[in-house]
Amino acid sequence: MKTDKEILLRNLFENWAGEKAENVLPLTAHGSNREYYRIIGGKKQAIGAYNPDLAENKAFISFSRHFKKMGLNVPEVYAENLENHVYLVQDLGDITLFDFRNSKNGFTGEVNAVYEHVIDILPEFQIRARKGLDFSICFPRDRFDRQSMQWDLNYFKYYFLKPAAIAFHEQELENDFQSLTDFLLTADQDYFLYRDFQSRNIMIYEGQPYFLDYQGGRKGSLHYDLASLLFDAKADIPPEQRNALLERYIKRAGGIITIDRQKFIAHYYGYVLIRILQALGAYGYRGFYERKTHFLQSVPFAQKNIAWLLDNNKIPVKLPALMDVLQKIADRKFVDLDTQDDGRLTVRIYSFSYKKGLPQDDSGNGGGFVFDCRFLPNPGRYPEYKNLTGSDAEVIKFLEKEPAVHQFMQSTQTIVDNAVDNYLSRRFNHLMVCFGCTGGQHRSVYFADRMAAFLKNKYNINVILKHRERDTA
Known part of the structure; x- marks a missing residue:
């Protein structure tokens, strides 16, 4: 039985394509409430999206058209009916960068070459494409500012620390959150911040990387997106390759704007930290509260990244209460979450x-x-x-x-x-x-x-x- 969403998408497809939609196939949902369908006609096909959040849809479509105009690899927007919360975009296949990495059984030279290509493209989004971008339609805020950072840090506290029963001193932790935020805001904030620049939002299509899920983008620093990519938990990039990609990015972005390498790296590890905390909050929300338990299975990978930061003394500002919490997370055996034992499926x-x-x-x-x-x-x-x-x-x-x-x-x-x-x-x-x-x-x-x-x-x-x-x- 066809749903109202499918009927709306069929009609939108047939008006755009000039042919009948022969198949409308629901695609597997991941971490969002958006619904996607692959719509196939006689000669054309597209991805149909349903999302009841009008502001988010407007941001995605506006950004997509701007990035496409700037020559960046994003899906073409074919048609939209925003009054009914549906739109059509180019079908970029099923292979994400994360899938590609796994298909090669590790971080091989071939995988590293794709990551290098992605690193080269990232400053184009952040620096060049910010010119002419309409930041007034950013969702939910137009800047990754103090309020945005506080949201992420409280997300971590209330959706991960508390349900995971990790003890902390509330006021001392809040003081450290303020100190971390103060430090992060000393970085230049006038670039495009993609917000979720990670391997599952990059498609490999006809041998080239294409980019998705930037509807949460806003003004912010350069460091956050780089941290999102290189410390993407389950992508599990080896530290040596991660460091080489960091240096490649600094050289590439430094060819467009002036970058102080020492200051950049200090801010970078601060943004690595807040990104990891935001991700843990997301794993907790989806896993503990929505009961989507596979999200909790990313926690051991985040633990590994936290342990690396602590072992290599990479936290750029004194945060005693937060360091205590991070050490507890790194040392904790999440028995119900970590399936790396003999009973693992x-x-x-x-x-x-x-x-x-x-x-x-x-x-x-x-x-x-x-x-x-x-x-x-x-x-x-x-x-x-x-x-x-x-x-x-x-x-x-x-x-x-x-x-x-x-x-x-x-x-x-x-x-x-x-x-x-x-x-x-x-x-x-x-x-x-x-x-x-x-x-x-x-x-x-x-x-x-x-x-x-x-x-x-x-x-x-x-x-x-x-x-x-x-x-x-």
Whole structure:
């Protein structure tokens, strides 16, 4: 049964595209209350968004058009019906920078090269694109000022510290919050602050990074967005690469404006701290209060970043009460949150060829899912793809042109997502997910890769990916 939102989006799509919307596929929600749909017609497709917050929609659309005019890689806005809270934007696929990093099994040279490219682009948003930007439509404030910082710090205090039962002295902690805020505000605040510049808001589309979720942008310092990217908890960037990317940014931004390196680095680590505290507040709000427990599984990664800051003496101002709290967080064993023990859920994902039978389940549990990809278009029938696999960009592009591929992906992700949530709540420790096709080389490999990236992005669980035929060819 079609919802009112879907009907509105179908009508908007058909008016824009001049053709019927053949499929409207809901996309998996993450950390916001916005709802997204992939809308597919005969020749065109788009992402449809529903968001009841008019001010946020206006900010997103205004910023998108300005950034596009400035030559930056953001989704094109195709059409909007703001009276009914819907709009259409360019479909940039399903691969985020976070997914790309996970698909390479670590912070490889290839992943580092993409991060370097992103670092080079960041000052274009912050410095060059601020010119002509309408800051009057910023949501919810036009500047990352004292009030904004206090909101973030109280978010951390009330939604993470208190529900996690971490003891603190209220007045002394408030005094440190004021000291930290005073220090942060000594940095120049007249740049565009993206606000959520992290790996899940950067898409990899046709080999290039594209940028999303800047509707919360406002005036602020340069440091916050850099901290958001480099201390993105689950991205888990190694300290050596993080430091090299910091130096690259200083050189790149320093080619546009004058930067005092010593002062910049001191302010940078102050903004790293407030960003980590804001993120912990978000994990607590989504996890403790909204009961979306997978958000709490990011806490151990934040603990690791806090421990690094403390061990390397990177906090640039004296904050005794806050340091005490941070040490308690770093030392705390979050038994209910950290699943890095023997009972941690492991999802084994296989691609295989039906010609050689189903993969063997060595867990002793039986069950799981087997998804048959053979009804989908087969790249292996075309000479140009015959020696490639479903992990290669050319094959990915071929498959992602097909509406049935997107629909199948969404359906399988929904099924497995529901199972993982249930298994976590019941403390099960094994799930097997298999994708089969004719040769085990193209379609099954593609879907196994996508499923692994999806689960690694959403959950702190063991994901073991095995391409049975591809890896033994």
